[in-house]
Amino acid sequence: MxxxxxxxxxxxxxxxxxxxxxxxxxxxxxxxxxxxxxxxxxxxxxxxxxxxxxxxxxxxxxxxxxxxxxxxxxxxxxxxxxxxxxxxxxxxxxxxxxxxxxxxxxxxxxxxxxxxxxxxxxxxxxxVPSLYVVHPDVPAKNLKEFIALVRSKPGQLNFGSAGNGSAGHLAMEYLKAAANLFIVHVPYRGTGPQLTDLLAGRLDAASVGAPAILQFIKAGKLRCLATGSKQRLAQLPDVPTVAEQGFPNFEMTQxxxxxxxxxxxxxxxxxxxxxxxxxxxxxxxxxxxxxxxxxxxxxxxxxxxxxxxxxxxxxxxxxxxxxxxxx
CATH class of the missing domain: 3.40.190.150 (Bordetella uptake gene, domain 1)
Incomplete structure (x- = not known):
């Protein structure tokens, strides 16, 4: 339509x-x-x-x-x-x-x-700002390292979303286009099921709205590489935005x-x-x-x-x- x-x-x-x-x-x-x-x-x-x-x-x-x-x-x-x-x-x-x-x-x-x-x-x-996160087992401490990792293993890493066309899917596609990445999409039927597999390490990465994952980031169960907001978040003052890490004017909010x-x-x-x-x-x-x-x-x-x-x-x-x- x-x-x-x-x-x-x-x-x-x-x-x-x-x-x-x-x-x-x-x-x-x-x-x-x-x-x-x-x-x-x-x-x-x-x-x-x-x-x-x-x-x-x-x-x-x-x-x-x-x-x-x-x-x-x-x-x-x-x-x-x-x-x-x-x-x-x-x-x-x-x-x-x-x-x-x-x-x-x-x-x-x-x-x-x-x-x-x-x-x-x-x-x-x-x-709601989108946060770009990885499971702690993924050897990337920031967005630059993650991009280098994905480029070194094209098609070998994956990311989850709440479904095709969901905000999390769009956020990753937006980053993929900006950084020229090849990473496999795994759609789920909702954020809840997606987070279950992400926390268990069955997914490498995801972009999820801040309210759903702040607790897991603060507990060390997920590592936040970047925020999609224009400015850094008060809740994550040490996490730079995507824009700060080499992609000027990049913004992704749900x-x-x-x-x-x-x-x-x-x-x-x-x-x-x-x-x-x-x-x-x-x-x-x-x-x-x-x-x-x-x-x-x-x-x-x-x-x-x-x-x-x-x-x-x-x-x-x-x-x-x-x-x-x-x-």
């Missing part, structure tokens, strides 16, 4: 004007009238769940209803996205992601959902945002946007995210729509060049 510039401009204009598709029922009634189902399209154990749970508690306070997180992995996030795209109960939302919104449209010939027509962008919740089905009534979507932005910017959520090196954002629907369009334009050539295909 391809999206041209005219379609993106139409979507952005609609988001800015508050005229994305809606249904006309119940817009004068109190909302929500029951718990909100917050779907995470990936397996437990990754950055996505940390961001979702950090948001859910505070969002529930603002909405006056419980917001419960439901993990629904599979199909690079497509299964959950298709489910939520067709939800019409007015109480289902989903965690949007770099993969489901900016990668899958160019990786799959056909999707069971349309990321533009089937969803309303609500707010960009958080950005991102997560709140999306609602396009069938959600406009009035409800407006309230959800306000409360979600407040939730992620609350002191409790920010402290939780900052402890895991994640940056809380909380912007407007129009700003989030613009951001998604920019990310689609950024990643389309990467997907094409790397010939990334579905599992």
């Amino acid at each position: 391809q999206f041209d510039s005219i379609t993106r401009r139409t979507w952005l204009a609609a988001a800015a004007a508050g005229s994305l598709p809606s249904i006309g029922w119940g817009q004068g009634a109190a909302w929500p009238t029951k718990p909100i189902r917050f779907v995470v399209p990936f397996a437990p154990g990754g950055s996505s769940e940390i961001v979702a749970r950090s948001t859910a508690v505070e969002l529930g306070k603002g909405l006056g209803q419980t917001v419960y997180v439901e993990n629904k992995p599979g199909g690079s996030g497509n299964i959950a996205m298709a489910d939520v795209a067709h939800a019409d109960d007015q109480h289902t939302v989903i965690l949007g992601h770099i993969g489901t919104l900016a990668v899958n449209p160019f990786m799959y010939d056909k999707l069971p959902y349309d990321p533009i027509k089937d969803f309303r962008p609500i707010t960009l919740l958080a950005k 991102w997560y945002g709140l999306m609602a089905p396009s069938s959600l009534a406009q009035t409800y979507a407006d309230r959800l946007a306000v409360e979600a932005a407040k939730a992620i910017r609350s002191q409790a959520a920010k402290e939780r995210l900052e402890g895991d090196a994640a940056e809380a954002i909380g912007n407007t629907p129009a700003q989030f729509a613009q951001f998604i369009a920019q990310e689609q334009a950024r990643w389309k050539p990467v997907i094409t060049r790397a010939r990334i295909k579905p599992d």
Whole structure:
């Protein structure tokens, strides 16, 4: 499924004007009238769940209803996205992601959902720096040594990811292109299963969102070679960025945002946007995210729509060049 510039401009204009598709029922009634189902399209154990749970508690306070997180992995996030795209109960939302919104449209010939027509962008919740790590048995202490090692053994080392087109996969493909590396990709069904094999030494390397692996780095179970952030992380002050190690302007961050089905009534979507932005910017959520090196954002629907369009334009050539295909 391809999206041209005219379609993106139409979507952005609609988001800015508050005229994305809606249904006309119940817009004068109190909302929500029951718990909100917050779907995470990936397996437990990754950055996505940390961001979702950090948001859910505070969002529930603002909405006056419980917001419960439901993990629904599979199909690079497509299964959950298709489910939520067709939800019409007015109480289902989903965690949007770099993969489901900016990668899958160019990786799959056909999707069971349309990321533009089937969803309303609500707010960009958080950005998470990607960390480039290896198992301690890998004889590389920094990115320069790792690149030299991979080049000396082309195709003999591997890296894992949460699946084809996942943020971790993109991060490594981005590094591979920048450093001209040949390293084998091993896709998993989620960050959790991937980390199990990485920690056990069955994988050599990976790029994973900071919240999911900081504890393992600090415990010495993984070695962090570089961060994908613009600046060094306060949690890892001795670990240089990729940019510092010979690749100027290199930046790789995962991102997560709140999306609602396009069938959600406009009035409800407006309230959800306000409360979600407040939730992620609350002191409790920010402290939780900052402890895991994640940056809380909380912007407007129009700003989030613009951001998604920019990310689609950024990643389309990467997907094409790397010939990334579905599992």
